[in-house]
Amino acid sequence: MISRPNALILELGLSGLAIAYALLGPTTIIKHLFGWSKQRVWLIYVHEIIAGCFFGATLMQTFQLSENGFTDLQLPDSDITKYGLISGLWNMAFAVGDIAGPSLGGLMMSKFGFEDTLGIFSIILIVLILLSFLLRIVRGHRIRKEERRRVSANVDEERKPLLVTQ
Numbered sequence: 001m002i003s004r005p006n007a008l009i010l011e012l013g014l015s016g017l018a019i020a021y022a023l024l025g026p027t028t029i030i031k032h033l034f035g036w037s038k039q040r041v042w043l044i045y046v047h048e049i050i051a052g053c054f055f056g057a058t059l060m061q062t063f064q065l066s067e068n069g070f071t072d073l074q075l076p077d078s079d080i081t082k083y084g085l086i087s088g089l090w091n092m093a094f095a096v097g098d099i100a101g102p103s104l105g106g107l108m109m110s111k112f113g114f115e116d117t118l119g120i121f122s123i124i125l126i127v128l129i130l131l132s133f134l135l136r137i138v139r140g141h142r143i144r145k146e147e148r149r150r151v152s153a154n155v156d157e158e159r160k161p162l163l164v165t166q
Helices: 004-024 028-033 040-071 079-112 114-159
Strands: none
Touching: 004 028, 004 040, 004 079, 004 114, 028 114, 040 079
16 A cells, blocks of 8 residues: 555645646736736746655655555566566656657647646646545555455454364
């Protein structure tokens, strides 16, 4: 299970990135909220600081999530199998992002503009935060269910007679 501190770090990192992307545009909502008509140079610096701090928090937790997924699949557990599969999938995800990111980003940029594209990125990050909450709830429920099953099996084992007469 993704431990509580790891989940909180992931959600904190996603929150920070959502704020950073919203400030970089700045998104239309932030422009209207503060009465700005265009980008402020100092916002770019603020974005870089926030994104730099929170990107690592988000990135490192994805590897832990991959390890948890490997455990959930109950695959043969040797270090070479485990870390080979996780590293391969992790690097494949980065490669797909390297190809799809500029293409989709360019399409979104031409359709929505810079500010609204970054607003969409912020919304996507907020959806990921909600999915992380959901994952934590589902995994916690499943683990509690397995624990109850294990405890009831132990109780049944305790009730068996030690000596069986024929």
